[in-house]
Amino acid sequence: MTEPALATLTRLRTACSQCNLRELCLPVGLSADELQTLDNLVSTRRKVRRGDSLFYGGEPFSALYAVRYGFFKSTLTSGDGREQVTGFYMAGELLGMDGIGGDRHTCTLTALEDSEVCVMPFARVEDLSRNFEPLQRHFHKVLSREIVRDQGVMMLLGSMRAEERLAAFLVNLSQRLTARGFSASEFVLRMTRDEIGSYLGMKLETVSRLFSRFQEDGLIEVHQKHVRILDIGGLKRVMAQAQSAP
């Protein structure tokens, strides 16, 4: 393949209108025509190696990022050094929205496997939003959904027991993977037990023990990072099993 041909291919693949993630990403719900307008939303791509960070808490904010492929965690570090995992992000999801409010990022985004993101300079996002109502509407929805997602986590952490939280986590993961065309029942965890634990407000030993318990109960099969869901209905039942005694 000659050099110019390669460049063209890359250019083509950079366009939102050609991206196979458009059904999951910022341009959700736009018509083919409308999508053309977005083709200069993304300035560049950026690869992030496993273990490297896309940005750090405290860094100046300048752009949003859409995950093309890979897997990220976001972490918040408190004054006294404690680290809290605040989310996991996969293909088509938007990163960096925490930075808009204070012009610097509040959390750190770290790749849990080799990943690539689309870089969308925020000034450009706002420009296009002002001139292109469908994008504006959708961008607001994405921001709002992040708020709703966070509130869901608050409910998880505030009112559910450890086993309910882990079941909810697995169900959520399975659903998001399904939406991306992966198997709903068999997947590889990209994060460690410690990271799951931090996200769910429990210790890594508890995560490990609960995985074992779920396995004994025939709900899942676990082998290190490999998980196979055997009984999704059972997991959903665990997740909602509020002490239902009279």
Added chain:
Amino acid sequence: MTEPALATLTRLRTACSQCNLRELCLPVGLSADELQTLDNLVSTRRKVRRGDSLFYGGEPFSALYAVRYGFFKSTLTSGDGREQVTGFYMAGELLGMDGIGGDRHTCTLTALEDSEVCVMPFARVEDLSRNFEPLQRHFHKVLSREIVRDQGVMMLLGSMRAEERLAAFLVNLSQRLTARGFSASEFVLRMTRDEIGSYLGMKLETVSRLFSRFQEDGLIEVHQKHVRILDIGGLKRVMAQAQSAP
């Protein structure tokens, strides 16, 4: 006072440019000129009696609300009926952003004292945003700050001990009251122990016991809903006291 004069007064007071909350509310940071542009952002006012709800989870979304005076809690109800308090809101804060993403509200907003809000039809917010860059920028910041706030709560719930959470809650409350010109050290809690507990992921008995402990330790004085903060530095120390043993 004649009827027309009263109407005029009301009209005047409805304008953002005349509102004494503008430093806390949506129009933060706008010049006097720019503020004029916002004067038709607010369609009406709405009073909400203590105990009544501004909107319920599941209701169609149509507007954002800015608190003029009063105090609100937001709650999320899970499938199995458990209720989680996800936030408390006071004058100048924006309500209803959870509804943008799915065109219906996900949480319920209930007044904890007699309150009043400005109603801002969301279509109008988006219209004005498209034509008025400073509002757009600020609106995005408000949305982002809500995300950051929620992440802070996730850190609270996920990685702090009960006494650290309650200390953080009191410090936060004190700071927000100060910003509104109230005493930083003496205030009346508008919410019950149960509501504080739900928000902080603990039981009402634990909240009560911790209040008593803080009082014994000379950090605060509590008498039912009356709280006086005696040692804000001490509270901040409790809040960050990660097990700092070697």
Added chain:
DNA sequence: CGACCCGCTTGACCGGGATCAAGCGGCCGG
């Protein structure tokens, strides 16, 4: 290909906060 390190599992024990229970008192409505 092989060794080492890191992440995972599992056990034993402990303790913070939940649960259950009882009594008090402030506030609201009659």
Added chain:
DNA sequence: CCGGCCGCTTGATCCCGGTCAAGCGGGTCG
């Protein structure tokens, strides 16, 4: 002004999940 109820406090006990500890195994890097 008075009675009742709801919200708060406090005690006793329990148990879930944290902590400490030890060993294993698999993936990664030399």
